[in-house]
Amino acid sequence: MKRTIIQIVCTIISALICLFVLVTVTGIPNDKKNGFNRNWLPMQVRLLRAQPLPFAAERLFGTGDRLYLSEPAHQSVYRLDDHLHIQDTIALHINRQLKPPVTFFAVGNNVYMHEYNSGQLFSPAIGTVKLSQGPFLKSIQLSDSIVVIRGFKEGSFQPVFKRINIRSQEEYTADLLSEKSDAGVSTDGILCSNGDRDRLFYIPYFENGIYCMDSKLQLRYQQRTIDTIFNSGIQVAVRDKGATQKLYAAAPRAKVNKRAFANNQRLFVESDLLADNEKTDTFNLHPVLDTYQIENGSYAGSFYLPLDKRKVLSYYVNGMYLYVLLKDQVVAYELSYAD
16 A cells, blocks of 8 residues: 555655656746737727527537537538527538548538548438549638648648649649648648638748738738738657658647638637736636738737636638537627727
């Protein structure tokens, strides 16, 4: 018994030492000033409705005023009506358990699901389509025929954007953020589009960047987010496991940008960094959204959402209507600028 207690105590002490070393080396996010301020928008965030959910939803997505929810089993999606009630259930007819990460998109009346590790697309309308011979990192469905993925150059760990026409098999590539053959570990981020889906945005998780492309992957502009973080020194390690080679971050990475979405006027970025002119308690409780002009990426201002940020799972915006999926409900807001 005494020996067991000693082993437990030694384990706890070892864990505390490792935690101390980790904090000493990497620091705690927002434990000191980050070197930037936010300009606060006179934004009115009006609650329209909140609807409790009868199940654990995974993601909120949509097209125009059509709203959908996905569930963790990935066998069905649910369409919501204007009051955020479940209006219809759409069976996906997938005869196996999908492996995350999985993401969903809606175009017109059709729903699409992308499974990153298999490189496949699924849809009740067209069945299964192979997008990539290997896995991909990010994806977005621009239309019933056009998909953009962040995959890899053949036979390498070098990331590349690909625009794929799933009907004609025509493919374009763009070497944006492709300098390092590190499987995209150092440049991992968020891929989203505006409401018309003619502008694509890639926002790295770990640095202050916005990359805007058109629907043919031509770079329109590169802009910085308002923070001062540039993590070009992210180190990547390689681990061999039999015939498989895995790449991973050699040290913890401090996330700068958490989520992003856009309408036809603004890009909204949920930041993980505290500004120097913010109160820590407010920042820790509520999501702060930094907004940027669609046409040039210039900073337009920031505002808080009156939500518990720990419960947020995903966002969907349609014009000035913002929908938020929380762990237990869906919430709808109307955004407007105060006079």
